[in-house]
Amino acid sequence: xxxxxxxxxxxxxxxxxxxxxxxxxxxxxxxxxxxxxxxxxxxxxxxxxxxxxxxxxxxxxxxxxxxxxxxxxxxxxxxxxxxxxxxxxxxxxxxxxxxxxxxxxxxxxxxxxxxxxxxxxxxxxxxxxxxxxxxxxxxxxxxxxxxxxxxxxxxxxxxxxxxxxxxxxxxxxxxxxxxxxxxxxxxxxxxxxxxxxxxxxxxxxxxxxxxxxxxxxxxxxxxxxxxxxxxxx
Numbered sequence: 001x002x003x004x005x006x007x008x009x010x011x012x013x014x015x016x017x018x019x020x021x022x023x024x025x026x027x028x029x030x031x032x033x034x035x036x037x038x039x040x041x042x043x044x045x046x047x048x049x050x051x052x053x054x055x056x057x058x059x060x061x062x063x064x065x066x067x068x069x070x071x072x073x074x075x076x077x078x079x080x081x082x083x084x085x086x087x088x089x090x091x092x093x094x095x096x097x098x099x100x101x102x103x104x105x106x107x108x109x110x111x112x113x114x115x116x117x118x119x120x121x122x123x124x125x126x127x128x129x130x131x132x133x134x135x136x137x138x139x140x141x142x143x144x145x146x147x148x149x150x151x152x153x154x155x156x157x158x159x160x161x162x163x164x165x166x167x168x169x170x171x172x173x174x175x176x177x178x179x180x181x182x183x184x185x186x187x188x189x190x191x192x193x194x195x196x197x198x199x200x201x202x203x204x205x206x207x208x209x210x211x212x213x214x215x216x217x218x219x220x221x222x223x224x225x226x227x228x229x230x231x232x233x
Contacts, residue, residue, distance in 0.1 A: 034063045034132035036181065037086030038125070039079050040070040043094035048072055051093060051118060058126040065129055074098060075112060084108045087180035088219065089128070091121055109219035111181075131182030143167030143226035147218060148207070157213035162202075162224055169208065169226045170201040177215075178223040185215045189226065 040055070042048035052070055059065045069082040075090055075097045083090045090097075090105075090112045097105065097112045105112055115121040149161030162169070169175070171192055177185040192199050193209040202208035210224065 034129075035066060035087075036063065036089070036125075036129050036132060037066045037068045038089040038091060039083045039086070040067050041075050041079060041090065041092040041095045042070075042072060045072060047093050047118065051091075051121065054118075054122055055125055058122060059129045060133060063129045063132050065125065075101065077101060077104065080105050080108060080110050083110045084219075089113070089181060091115070091125060093118055093121055106216070109217050109222075111217060128181050132180075140228045141167070141225050142173065142228060143169045143202075145169060145202075145208070145224045145226075147220050147222045147224065150218065150220065151209070153211060153213075157211060158216045158218065160210045160212065160218060160224065162208050162210055164202045164204050164206050164208065166204055167226065168201050168203050169210070169224070171199075173226045174228070175210075175224055175226045177218060178225055179219075184217065185212070187212065187215075 036059070038055075040048065040051055042051055048070060052067055055065055055067060066086070068086045069079060071079070074095045075092055079090055080101060088108070088110045090110060092112070092114045094116055095114065097114065113121075113124060115124075143164065144166045145162040145164045147160050148163050151159040151161060153159050169189060169192060171189050173189050175187060175189050176183045189210060191211060192202055194202065194206060199208065212218075
């Protein structure tokens with residue numbers, strides 16, 4: 001089988017995520033099992049059977065991988081809508097994402113990953129599942145917030161409307177976006193705004209805007225964590 005370059009629709013820093021508040025709460029409970037829910041599409045019944053049989057065994061201890069929808073043929077709108085109810089991830093083998101559905105997928109924060117080699121598909125699903133496990137670094141979480149609204153920025157990027165749940169968000173500190181696929185983005189807080197007023201920090205109960213200039217695959221219900229560096233600085 002000739003090898004084709006895998007296509008990921010959307011910039012990845014790990015990748016895509018739970019859209020519901022229930023799943024966001026589920027991610028925040030350390031004693032709960034981690035669950036990765038995905039949609040699988042393949043070009044034939046034989047390849048679908050092979051992929052579906054292999055995927056559950058890819059999960060490391062403490063993680064469960066669930067296929068919430070599977071089918072044969074190119075990705076369709078129903079697949080995107082179903083993926084949105086799970087971890088916002090679709091994996092496809094020898095199928096395509098029609099151009100007309102690229103925007104709807106992006107708007108719903110659904111990450112579509114296409115492969116021409118089955119083992120590469122399985123390797124990536126295994127890596128995503130592993131990222132759901134707690135980090136072994138010594139970094140400390142200093143603040144946690146939930147995405148409650150999304151705003152288009154006048155320039156490149158997006159503004160996250162956040163409600164601070166614990167600790168504090170502070171300008172200058174590292175932060176990451178957490179979805180049902182684990183951390184998908186990491187950066188540094190450049191600015192915070194409460195309504196139109198710039199602030200240096202935000203504390204529990206406050207609603208604050210945080211702008212991201214180079215990542216848009218975020219959905220309501222995702223979590224934002226402010227952290228120290230692994231060195232503790």
